[in-house]
Amino acid sequence: MYSQIRQQLDQEDVTLVAVSKTKPNHQILKMYEQGQRIFGENKVQELVDKYETLPKDIEWHFIGHLQRNKVKYIAPFISLLHGVDSLRLLKEVNKRAQQNDRKIACLLQFHIAEEDTKFGLDWEEAKAILESEIFKTMEHIEIQGVMGMATYTDDETQVRKEFQRLKTFFNQLREQYFPAQPSFKEVSMGMSGDYEMAIAEGSTIVRIGTLLFGQR
Numbered sequence: 001m002y003s004q005i006r007q008q009l010d011q012e013d014v015t016l017v018a019v020s021k022t023k024p025n026h027q028i029l030k031m032y033e034q035g036q037r038i039f040g041e042n043k044v045q046e047l048v049d050k051y052e053t054l055p056k057d058i059e060w061h062f063i064g065h066l067q068r069n070k071v072k073y074i075a076p077f078i079s080l081l082h083g084v085d086s087l088r089l090l091k092e093v094n095k096r097a098q099q100n101d102r103k104i105a106c107l108l109q110f111h112i113a114e115e116d117t118k119f120g121l122d123w124e125e126a127k128a129i130l131e132s133e134i135f136k137t138m139e140h141i142e143i144q145g146v147m148g149m150a151t152y153t154d155d156e157t158q159v160r161k162e163f164q165r166l167k168t169f170f171n172q173l174r175e176q177y178f179p180a181q182p183s184f185k186e187v188s189m190g191m192s193g194d195y196e197m198a199i200a201e202g203s204t205i206v207r208i209g210t211l212l213f214g215q216r
């Protein structure tokens with residue numbers, strides 16, 4: 001399964017985040033040995049444990065909702081934070097990145113699903129963050145794009161519409177706030193059940209767990 005998906009994504013030039021949450025190290029290592037280097041986790045403690053025991057050339061992505069008081073544990077090594085959805089969180093990330101003498105790459109998470117249980121910004125909130133004075137002083141973060149999760153439904157029309165909204169947010173942000181920043185280029189959308197549609201709608205990063213590792 002891994003090599004098939006990997007081949008398909010390579011052809012489309014889409015980055016694969018292998019979502020390894022709840023999965024044991026030996027399963028992660030097996031995929032590592034097949035060439036996978038990017039893994040995604042959504043719990044800080046689990047991520048830190050895996051970081052400490054698995055090969056150091058793994059790029060770890062944090063894909064869940066990150067609490068501010070836990071940023072410090074992953075700040076030394078995290079490659080990409082997918083779920084940034086507040087200025088307060090960004091401030092903390094900037095501070096911890098500075099302490100570690102590095103820049104941390106972040107994606108702004110947008111609320112695109114119908115369910116109101118899912119985290120994320122709307123357009124006005126994102127705009128408020130990016131236009132704030134404090135944001136302009138943050139030298140240790142790099143916003144590289146956007147992330148979103150579609151509604152969990154069989155209704156393909158709805159899911160497609162939600163992906164299109166995220167892509168539109170991305171285009172608008174790039175034009176208005178990041179025209180001179182080539183690294184603002186990522187649209188993280190698509191999971192096991194909807195990644196092909198996400199790619200058709202312009203995804204650059206897919207986050208796939210179940211399809212690669214089996215049910216959790």
Ligand SMILES: *Cc1c(COP(=O)(O)O)cnc(C)c1O
Pocket residue numbers: 019021042063064149191192193207208209210211
């Ligand atoms: C668990 C998770 C995924 C992977 O979901 P699958 O359906 O198992 O592919 C993707 N994104 C986020 C944010 C997740 O929490």
